[in-house]
Amino acid sequence: MNTTVMDHNMSSERRPGEERKFIGDRGDYFLNRIQGETNGNVSACYQCERCTNACPVSHFMDIKPHQVIRYVQLGWREDLLRSSTIWVCLSCEMCTTYCPNEVRVAEIINHLRNIAAHSSIAPKEKQLAVFHRTFLEVLSKSGRVNEFRLMKAFYSKPHILSEKIKSGNLKEELLLGLALLKKGRLKPFSTRSKLTKDIRKAYIQSRGEIV
Amino acid sequence: MKLSFYPGCSLEGMAADYARSIDAVFKALDIDLVEIDDWSCCGATAAHSLSEAMSVILPARNLSAAEQMGLDIVAPCANCFNRLRFSQQMIQKKVLDIPWPVTGDLKIHDMTRFLAQPAMIKQIKKRVLKPLNGLKLVCYYGCQMVRPPRITGYTDYENPQTLDRIADAVGARVIDWSYKATCCGASIGIGRREIGNSLTKRLLDKARQAGAEAVVVSCPLCQSNLDMIQKDGLEQPVPVFYFTELIRLCFSERRDPKWFKMHFADPVPLLSKINAI
Numbered sequence: 001m002n003t004t005v006m007d008h009n010m011s012s013e014r015r016p017g018e019e020r021k022f023i024g025d026r027g028d029y030f031l032n033r034i035q036g037e038t039n040g041n042v043s044a045c046y047q048c049e050r051c052t053n054a055c056p057v058s059h060f061m062d063i064k065p066h067q068v069i070r071y072v073q074l075g076w077r078e079d080l081l082r083s084s085t086i087w088v089c090l091s092c093e094m095c096t097t098y099c100p101n102e103v104r105v106a107e108i109i110n111h112l113r114n115i116a117a118h119s120s121i122a123p124k125e126k127q128l129a130v131f132h133r134t135f136l137e138v139l140s141k142s143g144r145v146n147e148f149r150l151m152k153a154f155y156s157k158p159h160i161l162s163e164k165i166k167s168g169n170l171k172e173e174l175l176l177g178l179a180l181l182k183k184g185r186l187k188p189f190s191t192r193s194k195l196t197k198d199i200r201k202a203y204i205q206s207r208g209e210i211v
Numbered sequence: 212m213k214l215s216f217y218p219g220c221s222l223e224g225m226a227a228d229y230a231r232s233i234d235a236v237f238k239a240l241d242i243d244l245v246e247i248d249d250w251s252c253c254g255a256t257a258a259h260s261l262s263e264a265m266s267v268i269l270p271a272r273n274l275s276a277a278e279q280m281g282l283d284i285v286a287p288c289a290n291c292f293n294r295l296r297f298s299q300q301m302i303q304k305k306v307l308d309i310p311w312p313v314t315g316d317l318k319i320h321d322m323t324r325f326l327a328q329p330a331m332i333k334q335i336k337k338r339v340l341k342p343l344n345g346l347k348l349v350c351y352y353g354c355q356m357v358r359p360p361r362i363t364g365y366t367d368y369e370n371p372q373t374l375d376r377i378a379d380a381v382g383a384r385v386i387d388w389s390y391k392a393t394c395c396g397a398s399i400g401i402g403r404r405e406i407g408n409s410l411t412k413r414l415l416d417k418a419r420q421a422g423a424e425a426v427v428v429s430c431p432l433c434q435s436n437l438d439m440i441q442k443d444g445l446e447q448p449v450p451v452f453y454f455t456e457l458i459r460l461c462f463s464e465r466r467d468p469k470w471f472k473m474h475f476a477d478p479v480p481l482l483s484k485i486n487a488i
Contacts, residue, residue, distance in 0.1 A: 056393060056394045056396075056410055057394075057396075057399075057406060057410070060403070060406050088399070088403070088406065090354070090394050090396065090397050090399060091256060091259070091260075091354075091397075092354035092358065092394035092397075093354055093358035093359045094354075094358070094394070096358075096359050097358050097359055097360065097368065106359075110259055110260065110263075111263070113260050113261070114260070114261065114262065114263055117260070117261045117262075125402060125403065127401070127402030127403070128399065128401075128402035128403065130402075131257075131398065131401050131402050132256070132257040132260045132261050133257075133261060135255065135256075135257035136254075136257050136258060136261060136262070136265070139251075139252045139254065139257070139258075139269075143251040143252065144220050144223070144250075144251060144252050145220045145252050145255075146220065146223070146224055147220075147221075147224045147225055148224070151401075154401070167404075169404050172404075173404075176439065176442060179442055179475070180225075180439075183472070183473050183475070184227070184472070184473055185224065185225045185227070185435075185473055186224065186225070187223070187224045187227075190223070190224075191223060193249055193250065193251040193252075194249045195249055195251060195272065196251075198272075198310065198311075199251055199269070199272065201310070202265070202268050202269075202310055203265065206262045206264045206265045206268070207262075
């Protein structure tokens with residue numbers, strides 16, 4: 001008898017992804033936290049999958065939108081923060097708009113992205129995460145975002161260039177950049193906002209520093 | 212009439228041609244657009260992705276400046292409009308500390324809905340010198356202008372009509388299609404090229420299947436995505452117009468092909484085919 005119980009708990013007997021998760025009262029804790037911060041109606045979800053069917057990029061996600069809501073209910077926090085889903089989501093708001101129970105799916109995914117950005121978990125879609133961060137950095141330096149400056153800053157980030165070489169996209173992207181320069185769409189010189197100092201201050205404060 | 216104008220960052224760079232056409236159209240309509248004093252970026256997708264506080268604070272800076280001017284705001288960029296509206300709602304709820312004096316009382320218009328009001332459509336029709344008869348096009352709205360409805364205020368978010376009404380007013384033949392508000396991928400192509408391309412290609416295919424020869428948009432990022440993918444030339448290019456470019460064409464006696472020099476899919480052959488240029 002004892003052996004069966006032991007077998008039941010041996011993760012080697014299970015296929016990957018089927019490990020039993022012991023969550024205790026954490027489930028409620030995480031659910032309440034997300035519910036409180038997003039006002040997202042999380043508990044109303046009955047898994048009809050309308051969100052996933054409406055999502056234009058669910059094909060590229062490892063945890064589908066309806067599963068995200070289920071994971072939140074179960075408190076599977078780490079799986080969510082480690083997922084590609086939270087970075088691939090385009091915030092196009094199809095899911096939220098078509099949910100019959102007014103679950104704010106896009107807002108919940110966006111909030112998970114916020115939590116992930118402030119955690120020690122490495123983002124699964126590094127380039128997408130680094131791009132957002134670069135955007136905010138350029139913004140806080142000049143108050144406005146000039147596309148040429150943004151792309152220059154993005155490519156100067158560690159590992160971005162090497163990842164572009166690895167994926168074989170570098171040549172195509174450089175050619176696109178050149179074409180845009182020729183068309184006059186990328187402008188190497190940019191205007192600034194005079195209030196950049198205040199914006200920079202707000203940005204630093206939003207990261208928890210005392211100014 | 213006087214309005215404050217929030218151009219947004221794209222209109223200084225990738226969408227400089229959009230800015231020029233807006234300028235021409237509003238001058239012709241005798242509406243005074245006053246640029247918001249020392250405007251700054253709305254934070255776009257990056258701000259709400261990484262810091263929900265910044266996504267309220269950044270647009271609030273511009274709302275505050277516009278309030279000091281005392282003029283309702285019009286925004287040409289879909290995402291700017293969406294972020295300004297979102298920030299306004301959060302300011303009214305008073306859930307965050309904003310470092311700038313702001314009440315959130317001004318009206319924020321997206322440019323298409325402003326120009327699609329019955330009175331404005333009348334004004335546009337009155338000034339059309341030569342309608343764009345024979346131009347078959349589909350109108351593409353994208354996400355941020357229409358969704359989520361509780362922020363944008365669109366009630367016809369499944370089948371929006373603002374661009375349709377304007378394109379109709381300038382004489383074009385507007386074709387109905389099912390992809391009006393399907394996402395173009397926004398900035399995802401920068402990190403995941405294949406995702407961005409798959410979404411944009413599908414939109415162009417569907418536009419062609421519907422029988423359109425051109426697409427009309429109002430969002431700078433939608434325009435860039437749909438146009439840039441045609442960089443190396445397609446067998447059957449689909450020019451992607453800003454809606455103000457079409458209005459400008461109809462308003463002008465002398466039409467300059469140079470207005471379209473920033474486009475990859477060159478609209479000039481199509482326009483000369485229908486004797487519009």
